[in-house]
Amino acid sequence: MVNAALILLTALASIPTGTALGGIVGQPDTAQVRPAAPEQDVIYQRERFVYPTDNRRNPFQSLLELEDAGPQFDDLDLAGVIFGGSAGSVATLIDRATAKRYRIRRGDVIGSARVIEIRPDAVVFQVTEFGVTRSETLRIRKEEEEQA
Numbered sequence: 001m002v003n004a005a006l007i008l009l010t011a012l013a014s015i016p017t018g019t020a021l022g023g024i025v026g027q028p029d030t031a032q033v034r035p036a037a038p039e040q041d042v043i044y045q046r047e048r049f050v051y052p053t054d055n056r057r058n059p060f061q062s063l064l065e066l067e068d069a070g071p072q073f074d075d076l077d078l079a080g081v082i083f084g085g086s087a088g089s090v091a092t093l094i095d096r097a098t099a100k101r102y103r104i105r106r107g108d109v110i111g112s113a114r115v116i117e118i119r120p121d122a123v124v125f126q127v128t129e130f131g132v133t134r135s136e137t138l139r140i141r142k143e144e145e146e147q148a
């Protein structure tokens with residue numbers, strides 16, 4: 001009886017993997033064989049990101065690029081104000097670094113600053129630098145202050 005069990009185990013060990021035991025020994029199981037998938041062309045699509053400006057800084061633009069950033073707020077001086085009128089108030093700023101003049105109205109953006117309010121003797125700005133927003137006021141300098 002031990003010899004019969006040993007012969008049966010030897011016979012089972014010689015059966016290749018993946019063959020059906022119910023059918024003819026050595027034939028592959030047809031349920032496990034899958035036909036090869038036909039080759040298909042792979043299509044790559046490029047994803048585009050568009051960032052709505054809405055007067056916000058583009059997060060994909062480098063902070064080191066200052067070419068069209070405008071003047072630095074600390075370099076601006078208020079030269080004069082034309083207050084009132086049907087077209088609204090207009091202020092003139094001078095960039096000390098380049099000696100360039102800017103005429104601004106309420107809502108205009110110059111560099112990193114937005115004009116919030118124009119008063120007869122001052123202009124109130126909302127300055128945003130590196131994600132931090134603060135309120136700044138430029139006043140017309142008197143001649144005594146300029147000479148001192």
